[in-house]
Amino acid sequence: MEQQIHDDMMHAACTRVAQLLLAGKPDQQIVNDLLSRGIDNATAWALIARQKAVIQEHKAAxxxxxxxxxxxxxxxxxxxxVATFLSSSAVGHYMATWMVVWGTILFGCIQMLSGLGQLLSAQRSVE
Structure with missing residues (x-):
């Protein structure tokens, strides 16, 4: 029973640390918050480090x-x-019609570049 209470307290502390980190609170403020909840100093710092790693992994994923x-x-x-160009070329017409799907290509480029930026940002924050 005592182990369950300890586990529940640690789960609540991890959740609280994650909330405060995502809210941009400084580490010392988070430690003070955990100290007021009965968590010792070493455990508080360990929880912060672990939650930062979890958040970092989530951002990278x-x-x-x-x-x-x-x-x-x-x-x-x-x-x-390419498929529509090749099929129009196969017909042999000089003025054959082929399709360029700008929206799909542009959306793909934007999402890919955005993801690369997020990945670089996530890697920089680890170093």
Whole structure:
């Protein structure tokens, strides 16, 4: 029973640390908040370090997902362009129609570049 109470208190402390970190509060303020909740100083600093790592991993995963999805949209757009160009060339008409899907290509580029920026930012904050 005592272990369950300790686990619940630590879970609540981790949640509180994450909330305060995401709100931009300074580390010392978070430590003071945890000290007032009965968490010792060493544990408070360890919780902050662990939650920073968790947040960092989450940001990096989100950035990688954006890079991947952006690349996918870009490739899909380019495949449509190439496929319609090749099929129009196969017809042999000089003025054949082929499709350029600017929206898909542009969206893919923007999402991929945004993800790369997020990934670089996440890596810089670790160093």
């Amino acid at each position: 989100k950035a990688k997902k954006n890079v991947s999805l952006g690349a996918l949209w870009l490739v899909v757009g380019l495949v449509v362009v």
